[in-house]
Amino acid sequence: MEDCLIENQTTFYSKAEHYWKEVPPTVDGMLGGYGSISSIDINGSKNFLHKFLGEGQGKTGTGCALDCGAGIGRITKRLLMPLFRTVDLVDVTQEFLDKARTYLGEEAKRVENYFCCGLQDFQPQPECYDVIWIQWVIGHLTDDHLVEFLRRCRSGLRPDGLIVVKDNVAYEGVVPDDVDSSMCRDLNVLHRLVARAGLNIICEEQQQNFPEEIYVHTLALR
Numbered sequence: 263m264e265d266c267l268i269e270n271q272t273t274f275y276s277k278a279e280h281y282w283k284e285v286p287p288t289v290d291g292m293l294g295g296y297g298s299i300s301s302i303d304i305n306g307s308k309n310f311l312h313k314f315l316g317e318g319q320g321k322t323g324t325g326c327a328l329d330c331g332a333g334i335g336r337i338t339k340r341l342l343m344p345l346f347r348t349v350d351l352v353d354v355t356q357e358f359l360d361k362a363r364t365y366l367g368e369e370a371k372r373v374e375n376y377f378c379c380g381l382q383d384f385q386p387q388p389e390c391y392d393v394i395w396i397q398w399v400i401g402h403l404t405d406d407h408l409v410e411f412l413r414r415c416r417s418g419l420r421p422d423g424l425i426v427v428k429d430n431v432a433y434e435g436v437v438p439d440d441v442d443s444s445m446c447r448d449l450n451v452l453h454r455l456v457a458r459a460g461l462n463i464i465c466e467e468q469q470q471n472f473p474e475e476i477y478v479h480t481l482a483l484r
C-alpha cells in the first residue's frame with residue numbers, strides 16, 4: 263500500500279543514486295550534517311549488539327558481519343571491525359566504497375568484499391553472516407523490495423545469526439522525502455514488512471540521547 267507513494271520505481275532509485283553521488287564522503291555526509299551524533303549512535307549500537315554476541319547456546323557468533331548501505335564504512339570502522347573477524351560492505355555508491363578503503367585504515371585488510379550494488383538487487387551468500395547490519399538505508403527501498411531483501415538476508419545468516427535494522431521512524435504513516443528520494447515509515451508499517459519477510463522481532467529499542475527531531479529505533483530480527 264505504501265508503495266502507492268512511489269509513482270515510478272526507476273525514478274525513485276535513480277534520484278537517490280544521484281543524490282548520494284553529490285554527498286561528500288565524510289561522516290557528516292553520511293549523517294546528513296549530524297556528524298556530531300555519530301559517537302552516541304555507535305555507543306548505542308554497541309550496547310544493543312553486546313546483548314546477543316558471545317559463546318554458548320543461542321548466542322550470535324563473531325565471525326563475519328555485513329554492513330548494508332555502508333557508505334564510507336562509519337559503522338564498519340567503529341562498531342563491526344572491533345567485534346567481528348571479517349566484514350563485508352555493500353552500498354550503491356562506488357565513491358563511498360572507494361573512500362572506505364582509506365577511511366578504514368589498517369583494518370581495511372579484514373574487509374573481504376566491497377559490493378557496489380543496490381540492496382534491491384543484492385543477494386547475500388547463503389549462511390555466510392553472523393550479523394547483517396542495515397542502518398539508515400531502508401527508506402531507499404520500496405516495500406516489496408525491502409521485504410524481499412530481508413528474506414534474502416535471512417538466508418544469508420549463519421545459525422543464531424541476527425539481522426539488525428536501525429533507522430528513523432515516522433510518528434505516523436509514511437513520510438516521503440523528495441530531496442534524497444526516500445521514505446520514513448512508522449513502526450506499525452515497519453513491523454508489518456518485517457512480518458511479511460517471515461522474521462521475528464527479538465528485541466526493539468529506541469536510540470536514546472539523539473536530538474529531539476531524530477527518532478530512531480533499533481530492531482534485532484531473525
Ligand SMILES: C[S@@+](CC[C@H](N)C(=O)[O-])C[C@H]1O[C@@H](n2cnc3c(N)ncnc32)[C@H](O)[C@@H]1O
Nearest residue numbers: 282292331333336353354355380381397398402
Ligand atoms: C544515510 S547514509 C548511511 C550510511 C551508513 N549506513 C551510516 O550510518 O553511516 C545512506 C547510505 O545508503 C546508500 N544507499 C542509498 N540507496 C541505496 C540502495 N538502494 N542500496 C544500497 N545502498 C544505498 C547511500 O549510498 C549511503 O551510503
